[in-house]
Amino acid sequence: MINSIFDKLYNEGVLSDRSFQKIRDSQKSPLFSVHWELKTVLYLGILLLSTGLGIIVYKNIDSISHQVVLLFIAALTAGCFTWCDKIKAPFSFEKVESPGSFFDYILLLGTLSFLSFVGYLQFQYEVFGNRYGLATFLPMLVLFFIAYYFDHIGILTLAITNLAVWMGVALTPKDLIRSVDVSDERLIYTYLGLGVLLLTSGYCTIRLDIKRHFSFSYFHFGVHLTFIALLSGFFFYDYGPALVWLVLLLIISWLIYRQALTRGSFYFAMLAVIYGYIGISSFTMRSLFMLKDDAVLFLGFSYFILSGIGVILFLINTNKKMQRDDHLQ
Amino acid sequence: MIIYNKVWLSNLFLVEQVEEKHSDNLISDTELNDIKKKYPVNFYSPNIFIRIGLGILTVIISLFGCGFLTLIAADAHVMESYGWFVFLAVLHYIVLELMVRQKHHFRSGIDDVLLWITAALSVFAFIWALASLTGNPGENYHAVSAILFILSTFLSIRFIDRLMSLFAYLSCFALIFFTWESTGSFSLDTMPFVMMSFSAVVYWLLRKNIHNPAIYFYSGSITLLQVLSLISLYVCGNYFVVKELGDMLRGTESVSIPLDWLFWMWTMTIPLLYIIFGIKQKNRILLRTGLLLIAAAVLTFRNYYHLIPVEVALIIAGTITLAFSYLVSQYLRQPRNGFTSWETQKSGDEDWLNAESLIISESFSGSGHPQPEKSNVFGGGNFGGGGSSGSY
Numbered sequence: 057m058i059n060s061i062f063d064k065l066y067n068e069g070v071l072s073d074r075s076f077q078k079i080r081d082s083q084k085s086p087l088f089s090v091h092w093e094l095k096t097v098l099y100l101g102i103l104l105l106s107t108g109l110g111i112i113v114y115k116n117i118d119s120i121s122h123q124v125v126l127l128f129i130a131a132l133t134a135g136c137f138t139w140c141d142k143i144k145a146p147f148s149f150e151k152v153e154s155p156g157s158f159f160d161y162i163l164l165l166g167t168l169s170f171l172s173f174v175g176y177l178q179f180q181y182e183v184f185g186n187r188y189g190l191a192t193f194l195p196m197l198v199l200f201f202i203a204y205y206f207d208h209i210g211i212l213t214l215a216i217t218n219l220a221v222w223m224g225v226a227l228t229p230k231d232l233i234r235s236v237d238v239s240d241e242r243l244i245y246t247y248l249g250l251g252v253l254l255l256t257s258g259y260c261t262i263r264l265d266i267k268r269h270f271s272f273s274y275f276h277f278g279v280h281l282t283f284i285a286l287l288s289g290f291f292f293y294d295y296g297p298a299l300v301w302l303v304l305l306l307i308i309s310w311l312i313y314r315q316a317l318t319r320g321s322f323y324f325a326m327l328a329v330i331y332g333y334i335g336i337s338s339f340t341m342r343s344l345f346m347l348k349d350d351a352v353l354f355l356g357f358s359y360f361i362l363s364g365i366g367v368i369l370f371l372i373n374t375n376k377k378m379q380r381d382d383h384l385q
Numbered sequence: 386m387i388i389y390n391k392v393w394l395s396n397l398f399l400v401e402q403v404e405e406k407h408s409d410n411l412i413s414d415t416e417l418n419d420i421k422k423k424y425p426v427n428f429y430s431p432n433i434f435i436r437i438g439l440g441i442l443t444v445i446i447s448l449f450g451c452g453f454l455t456l457i458a459a460d461a462h463v464m465e466s467y468g469w470f471v472f473l474a475v476l477h478y479i480v481l482e483l484m485v486r487q488k489h490h491f492r493s494g495i496d497d498v499l500l501w502i503t504a505a506l507s508v509f510a511f512i513w514a515l516a517s518l519t520g521n522p523g524e525n526y527h528a529v530s531a532i533l534f535i536l537s538t539f540l541s542i543r544f545i546d547r548l549m550s551l552f553a554y555l556s557c558f559a560l561i562f563f564t565w566e567s568t569g570s571f572s573l574d575t576m577p578f579v580m581m582s583f584s585a586v587v588y589w590l591l592r593k594n595i596h597n598p599a600i601y602f603y604s605g606s607i608t609l610l611q612v613l614s615l616i617s618l619y620v621c622g623n624y625f626v627v628k629e630l631g632d633m634l635r636g637t638e639s640v641s642i643p644l645d646w647l648f649w650m651w652t653m654t655i656p657l658l659y660i661i662f663g664i665k666q667k668n669r670i671l672l673r674t675g676l677l678l679i680a681a682a683v684l685t686f687r688n689y690y691h692l693i694p695v696e697v698a699l700i701i702a703g704t705i706t707l708a709f710s711y712l713v714s715q716y717l718r719q720p721r722n723g724f725t726s727w728e729t730q731k732s733g734d735e736d737w738l739n740a741e742s743l744i745i746s747e748s749f750s751g752s753g754h755p756q757p758e759k760s761n762v763f764g765g766g767n768f769g770g771g772g773s774s775g776s777y
């Protein structure tokens with residue numbers, strides 16, 4: 057008796073001879089995969105190494121010769137890229153299978169040391185002078201190129217965050233929470249512009265069929281940025297003009313919701329619903345507070361209870377719809 | 386004891402195993418569909434993201450629902466007594482039971498959140514009640530850990546909940562700790578050994594009963610408890626923990642501790658032993674816990690002995706881990722002794738890659754941006770990976 061469940065299914069006749077034999081064979085010589093363990097160790101190694109190199113450059117910046125440091129970082133970068141270029145699969149606009157996780161992480165190491173190289177050049181020799189825009193623009197272009205050339209999603213997300221840095225804003229969740237400033241009008245428009253740009257890129261990625269699997273990264277950052285920008289805009293302006301932002305927010309969340317439904321993405325469907333709900337709730341609260349009545353508290357509490365239940369029902373319905381479509385495929 | 390329909394539950398476990406074989410291409414689509422029809426699961430368990438969304442909304446409803454009730458009853462000064470929180474806890478529990486029994490929710494986000502809120506409210510009410518009955522708040526560690534243990538054990542058994550079993554383990558651990566502490570003057574010296582024995586006994590019991598049909602439905606909790614007991618077995622004998630915690634509890638400042646050779650040996654060898662046994666027995670839990678604890682051992686050592694500067698240590702460690710993982714994955718390209726460096730199961734490829742890319746952007750996005758504003762300060766540039774300097 058290897059596994060009672062499959063014996064039982066076989067005896068009941070729901071499992072064919074062939075499948076049962078296959079399962080028995082696979083259980084006779086079970087393979088123990090250490091794939092994820094090795095991958096985690098690899099990630100840790102890259103993290104330790106790049107941090108260590110960073111500190112060594114930082115600490116010895118005025119003692120060891122700059123040329124030596126530069127040469128070393130350049131050699132490391134060149135080494136990583138040459139090796140990766142040698143073993144990579146030929147370029148294609150479709151998804152290219154990576155030769156293995158070691159390849160992925162060496163490419164990442166090369167990219168990180170390239171960024172250190174550019175940063176060091178600028179810091180020490182001011183190659184870009186005072187054109188700080190250029191100092192972030194060029195690395196960003198290179199990052200996008202590497203991401204597409206080697207087909208690496210991790211580097212694509214680095215490129216996207218660099219794009220944000222070039223535009224003067226932060227993108228990763230921890231920075232976003234820390235630095236979003238709803239009182240800065242220019243910042244709101246920058247975030248909105250970047251968000252819409254990313255959403256469009258994601259849409260084009262699918263539409264033009266260029267590295268279709270990259271669309272998630274564009275949409276992920278695009279959706280969060282756009283919604284956060286729209287909400288900030290809603291709170292920034294007075295009641296009247298703020299309605300424009302609210303309407304925009306609702307339109308965009310409806311569009312994203314429709315898209316998510318057709319593409320079967322639960323993640324974006326949930327985001328669209330939650331952000332849309334935050335928008336409507338913010339509007340309700342703002343309107344209620346203008347009443348200046350004792351009943352406001354009661355009205356507000358009842359609103360959240362009832363609307364919460366309503367949105368739960370809506371989400372449950374969405375889930376049902378999407379799972380039904382799932383089965384049709 | 387389990388609140389869920391046991392037939393559906395065992396069908397769910399069966400279908401999950403069949404789906405695993407299906408994704409390995411060992412079972413055909415029609416067979417999978419036949420089995421699914423024959424073993425129906427009628428729980429309401431939505432997609433993970435919908436689950437998160439439902440959870441968020443449940444928190445909102447619960448928060449404002451409690452607020453609403455409190456507002457209505459405010460005139461009766463309900464907020465001044467713990468009884469009100471007992472009432473709210475019971476209310477949540479009733480809704481939870483209804484959702485699970487009538488609507489068949491099973492890990493839907495709604496039941497998860499209701500369970501946590503019930504637990505939190507009950508514990509809060511209990512602590513309050515205890516403080517007002519005994520008249521000294523904050524000194525009732527025994528009673529609090531005991532009630533936490535009873536409550537979380539009950540909830541984890543009834544709702545097969547992993548988080549609750551985590552609390553059950555921790556509170557049991559705390560209960561034994563406080564009880565032993567209050568036994569006498571030798572209690573602190575023997576504490577590490579008592580807690581180590583407790584962890585070892587829990588692990589031994591879990592391993593012994595792993596195929597026991599009585600705990601078949603608790604496989605998730607059992608895995609978690611194994612990890613917890615292995616970690617606490619190590620931590621209780623870790624040199625840093627024994628020395629610093631002992632100092633803290635006694636209010637002393639020691640240079641060394643008795644039997645320090647034993648604790649150092651424990652600190653250094655246990656992770657390796659976990660890994661060795663993990664490989665020998667092909668036990669993934671032991672292997673992964675061992676790998677995790679290696680980091681703890683290295684950090685403990687570095688805390689007391691600074692043989693080399695941080696950056697050199699980082700570079701050496703990074704190079705070693707890189708080389709190690711490269712060599713092992715090369716070596717295991719051909720399966721050897723039943724080990725392979727390839728994935729044996731496809732793990733929803735696309736989703737994993739996306740998650741991995743977000744981790745990369747989070748941990749490396751601080752790399753190499755020149756910082757224009759501070760360019761006159763030496764060393765102002767931010768080189769290298771971010772987010773790792775804290776622990777070293």
